[in-house]
Each structure stands twice: as structure tokens, then as C-alpha cells.
Amino acid sequence: MHKRFSLWSGLSPWSIISYTLNTIRLVITNGYAMVPVVYTGWKQGFNSPWVIVAAVGVTLAVFVYAIVQWAMFRYRLFEDKLGVRQGLIFKKTHEIPLSKIQNVRLEQPFYFRPMGLYSLVVETAGSKEDEAVLAAVSYRKAIQLKKRLVNPLLPTPLASDPDDVVLDEDPILDERTKPKNPNKTLVRKDLKQLLLFGLYQNNLFWFAIIAGPILGQLDWSQLADTQMVQSAMQWYERVVGISVLYQIVLGSLLLIGFYFLLSLISMAASVLKYYPYHLSRDSNTLHRSGGVIAKQNDALALQRIQVIRFSQPVIGRLLSLWTVYFKQVQGTEVEQKSQRHMLVPSMTRKTASELLSDMNGIEAKTTILPTRFNPIHFGWYWRRALAPLIVPAVNTIGMGLNPITEIMWFIGLGFTLGLYLRYRQWGYYLDGSDFWIHTGMLGHSWHLVPLRKVQHVAITQTQGQRRKGLATLELGLASGTQTIPYMPLSDAREIAERALAITARSPKNWI
Numbered sequence: 001m002h003k004r005f006s007l008w009s010g011l012s013p014w015s016i017i018s019y020t021l022n023t024i025r026l027v028i029t030n031g032y033a034m035v036p037v038v039y040t041g042w043k044q045g046f047n048s049p050w051v052i053v054a055a056v057g058v059t060l061a062v063f064v065y066a067i068v069q070w071a072m073f074r075y076r077l078f079e080d081k082l083g084v085r086q087g088l089i090f091k092k093t094h095e096i097p098l099s100k101i102q103n104v105r106l107e108q109p110f111y112f113r114p115m116g117l118y119s120l121v122v123e124t125a126g127s128k129e130d131e132a133v134l135a136a137v138s139y140r141k142a143i144q145l146k147k148r149l150v151n152p153l154l155p156t157p158l159a160s161d162p163d164d165v166v167l168d169e170d171p172i173l174d175e176r177t178k179p180k181n182p183n184k185t186l187v188r189k190d191l192k193q194l195l196l197f198g199l200y201q202n203n204l205f206w207f208a209i210i211a212g213p214i215l216g217q218l219d220w221s222q223l224a225d226t227q228m229v230q231s232a233m234q235w236y237e238r239v240v241g242i243s244v245l246y247q248i249v250l251g252s253l254l255l256i257g258f259y260f261l262l263s264l265i266s267m268a269a270s271v272l273k274y275y276p277y278h279l280s281r282d283s284n285t286l287h288r289s290g291g292v293i294a295k296q297n298d299a300l301a302l303q304r305i306q307v308i309r310f311s312q313p314v315i316g317r318l319l320s321l322w323t324v325y326f327k328q329v330q331g332t333e334v335e336q337k338s339q340r341h342m343l344v345p346s347m348t349r350k351t352a353s354e355l356l357s358d359m360n361g362i363e364a365k366t367t368i369l370p371t372r373f374n375p376i377h378f379g380w381y382w383r384r385a386l387a388p389l390i391v392p393a394v395n396t397i398g399m400g401l402n403p404i405t406e407i408m409w410f411i412g413l414g415f416t417l418g419l420y421l422r423y424r425q426w427g428y429y430l431d432g433s434d435f436w437i438h439t440g441m442l443g444h445s446w447h448l449v450p451l452r453k454v455q456h457v458a459i460t461q462t463q464g465q466r467r468k469g470l471a472t473l474e475l476g477l478a479s480g481t482q483t484i485p486y487m488p489l490s491d492a493r494e495i496a497e498r499a500l501a502i503t504a505r506s507p508k509n510w511i
Contacts, residue, residue, distance in 0.1 A: 008074040008085070015073075015136035017111050018119060019066035027062065075134060077148060082122065084132045096131055100124045102304055102328055104150045106142055106297035113295070118142045122149060150285050150299045183287065186358050187344050187351070189277035197345035198267030200315035201323060202259075270345070279344055284361045286326070288342055300342050302361040304328050306453050306479035310352060310369060313443035322347045324355065329478040363450035366434045370446065373427035373438040377470050380486040381423035388415035428484050430495060433502055435475070437482055451499040453477050459492050475499065
């Protein structure tokens with residue numbers, strides 16, 4: 001091993017910035033402990049010297065704690081593991097086997113950008129937290145470590161002269177530091193494609209984060225008495241309230257406007273998170289880079305992919321665009337803090353098939369998204385369709401038909417319709433050693449499950465299913481359980497037996 005990594009090494013002093021900001025984030029997250037101090041200072045007009053003393057004390061404590069974290073952090077790269085030591089009073093030593101590392105990603109927060117430094121984040125299977133974070137690492141050293149950690153069995157530039165190291169292609173770098181032998185580029189996404197991704201993939205989460213605190217501060221009773229609101233109510237009663245058709249049209253326009261408001265927020269978040277999006281392949285490893293504010297470079301070994309999901313929300317169906325997700329061991333997904341997986345946005349059927357063709361090395365062998373599937377039995381819907389109608393039916397019998405029970409019927413029928421749409425989208429398709437599961441409602445998704453990754457199978461039957469020759473099939477993977485209910489028992493047995501036969505002959509690690 002190269003002498004640079006033969007001994008325990010410390011981090012750059014610039015990492016104190018990262019430790020300081022992380023400590024401040026923890027203080028703010030647990031800020032309820034500061035409420036009595038702030039309240040006391042507010043009651044005294046913030047003139048009490050104790051408030052100033054407390055503020056100075058907290059600032060010094062944060063800075064000293066960050067310095068101690070930096071001073072006590074050591075790491076060492078062995079032939080088969082990564083060692084990490086940290087802690088002053090309670091010392092901790094981590095030994096991370098290279099074979100258990102799931103993800104290695106590079107992040108460049110805005111405060112490291114002027115120095116050209118990165119944070120190297122290591123994640124392992126089964127852990128919900130980052131196993132190790134090497135802050136303030138130069139790009140050259142980060143790439144060397146990344147290559148060694150994510151592909152421990154492959155030749156690594158650590159054993160060669162550092163001046164001859166071939167680095168990954170990364171759009172973060174300028175022209176002078178780009179590698180001489182770039183990786184194979186699989187996907188690039190420009191600004192327009194990322195805006196389209198934000199348009200069809202938007203959700204209420206971003207709106208709740210931004211608008212929630214603002215809406216919570218509004219005095220709605222006082223707002224209702226304003227001249228503008230009064231004029232709007234008068235216009236509504238005079239123009240819209242006279243016709244049910246006008247009310248439906250106005251309601252539809254408001255819903256569309258609300259959706260586009262969410263879309264604007266989501267499009268901005270998509271660009272800030274992923275632009276310029278670049279997915280490349282280096283041997284048996286995927287690399288994704290991008291980000292405007294905090295630049296990132298994620299790595300994912302192909303053999304770690306458990307399930308590939310192709311998602312198409314309702315707006316995505318209109319635009320014929322898909323999002324591809326690479327799912328790994330549950331709890332260790334890339335971008336797990338946002339509950340997302342390593343993804344590829346704005347893909348068509350053609351580009352998705354081309355991507356699968358370029359990913360030889362994964363367990364899945366198919367390269368084409370199916371256009372049909374075998375539906376589950378109608379009994380799944382029939383056993384659930386009447387349940388949402390029980391509450392409105394009982395209330396109608398007791399209270400009669402009135403505006404309240406009418407709303408109940410409307411909600412109950414909506415749930416019943418939603419169950420039917422879900423039933424219509426639920427199905428499966430067996431393609432050799434690959435198994436496809438189709439789900440959805442207004443949008444839809446395909447889950448590509450390589451049977452070689454299946455850890456256990458289970459076939460269960462209720463009494464009703466047994467009479468009709470039906471069963472529920474569960475496929476257990478390291479990324480979670482995939483379930484197909486109300487399918488023919490013969491199909492469930494065929495899929496289960498094929499999965500067990502394939503895994504029995506395969507010497508590969510499930511994870």
C-alpha cells in the first residue's frame with residue numbers, strides 16, 4: 001500500500017469549519033433548551049449581561065468542541081478495511097470492512113468551494129447514519145480513497161505514483177484538472193430536462209417547508225376583513241356562485257394554479273440539487289455528480305443494486321417521461337436523508353432501455369420496459385370496495401341525506417374509485433430470471449426485481465384465496481419486501497421455485 005495511507009492520518013484544519021457548522025445545526029435542532037434563556041432575555045429587553053455571557057459561552061463552546069473533534073479524528077486505510085478513531089473522553093474506533101461499504105460519495109458544500117476541498121462520506125449496509133465523514137479532503141486524495149473504497153478488488157491508483165493518478169471525469173473540475181481518460185458517460189441532463197423533472201415530480205413536501213411557517217403567522221380573521229378579500233367574496237357571489245358549472249371551473253383553475261406553484265418550487269429545487277446532472281460508469285461503479293450550491297459526487301457499485309424502479313407520475317405520463325431509481329440495502333440508500341435513492345430524471349422509454357443496456361454487471365438482464373402485465377385477481381378490489389361506503393351508509397340511515405352525509409358519500413366514493421384505480425394498475429410479469437411488478441394509481445411504476453437478489457420467498461393464502469386458487473407472494477430482498485396479492489397459485493409457485501433455484505446455484509453475495 002502507498003506510504004501516504006500506511007499510517008493514521010488527520011484531517012485538514014479547514015475541516016473545523018464543517019465541524020463548527022454541524023455543531024451549530026445540532027444546537028439549533030435541539031434549540032428548545034435555549035428557550036428559558038431567550039425568554040429571560042426578552043423579558044428584560046435583552047439588556048441583561050447574562051444573555052450576552054450565555055451567547056459568548058455557547059459560541060466558544062461550539063468552536064472549542066469543533067477543534068477537539070478535528071484534533072481527535074484519525075483515519076487509516078488498510079488492505080481490507082477503513083479504520084476511524086475519534087472522541088476525547090469517550091474514544092470510539094470504527095473498523096469498516098471494504099466489502100460492506102455500500103456508497104461512497106463526494107460532497108462540496110459552498111464553504112469548501114473556494115479552497116477546492118470536498119467531504120468524503122462512507123455508508124454501509126444496515127446503518128441509517130453515515131459511518132464515516134472525511135471533511136476537507138483535496139479532490140485528488142478524495143478520488144483515490146473513493147476508488148479504493150468502492151471497488152476494493154480492482155486495481156487502484158494508490159499503488160502508483162500520485163502524479164500519474166487517473167482521476168474520474170467530473171464536471172465540477174475545470175479543464176486543466178479533467179482526467180486524461182474519462183469514464184464512460186451514461187446520462188447527461190441539461191437545464192430544460194431538470195426543469196421538466198421538477199414539473200412532473202413535484203410534491204407537497206417543498207410547499208409545506210416554505211409556505212407552512214408563513215401561513216402559520218397570518219391572522220386569518222383579520223385577513224378576512226380586508227378590502228381585497230371582501231371584494232373577492234362579493235365577486236364570487238355575484239359571478240361564480242350563480243352557477244355550479246362556474247364553481248367547478250374556478251375550483252379546477254385554483255387546483256391547476258396550486259399545482260404549478262408547487263411545480264415552480266420543485267423545479268427550483270431540482271436545478272439546485274442536480275444541475276449539471278452527469279451519470280457515468282467507471283468499471284463496475286456508477287458515479288453521479290451535480291449540484292449548484294452543494295456539489296456532490298455519489299458512487300454506487302453495480303452489484304449493490306437490489307431493485308430498479310421506473311416511476312411515472314401522472315404529469316410524467318402526459319410528458320412520456322420516467323424517473324429511474326436504483327434501490328439498495330434498506331436504510332443505506334444514496335440520498336437517504338431526503339428519502340430518495342440514486343436517481344436518473346427525465347428518461348424516455350428509449351433512453352431507459354439504452355441505460356439498462358449500458359449497465360452490464362447488474363443482476364438484472366432485461367433491457368426493455370414491459371408494455372403489458374398480468375393483473376391481480378378482481379377479488380382484491382371486491383373485498384375492499386365496500387369498506388369506504390359503510391360509514392356514509394350508516395350515517396345516512398341514522399341522519400338522513402343532508403350536506404354532511406353527502407360529503408361522506410363523496411369521500412367514500414372517492415376512496416372506492418382510488419382502490420379500483422390501484423387494482424387496475426397492480427400486476428406482474430416474469431421475464432426469465434427477472435421479475436417485473438407494476439403498481440400505481442393515476443401514475444404508475446415498474447419495479448425490476450432480479451431473482452438472483454431474492455433472500456426469501458413466502459406464499460400465503462386466506463380461506464377465500466384457497467377456494468379460488470389464489471395466493472399472495474412475498475419476495476424478500478435486502479432493499480425490502482415486494483408483495484403481489486391475489487395472483488394465481490400456479491404463478492406464485494413458479495416464481496418462487498425459479499427464484500430459489502437461481503439463488504441455490506449462485507455463489508454471489510445477496511447484498
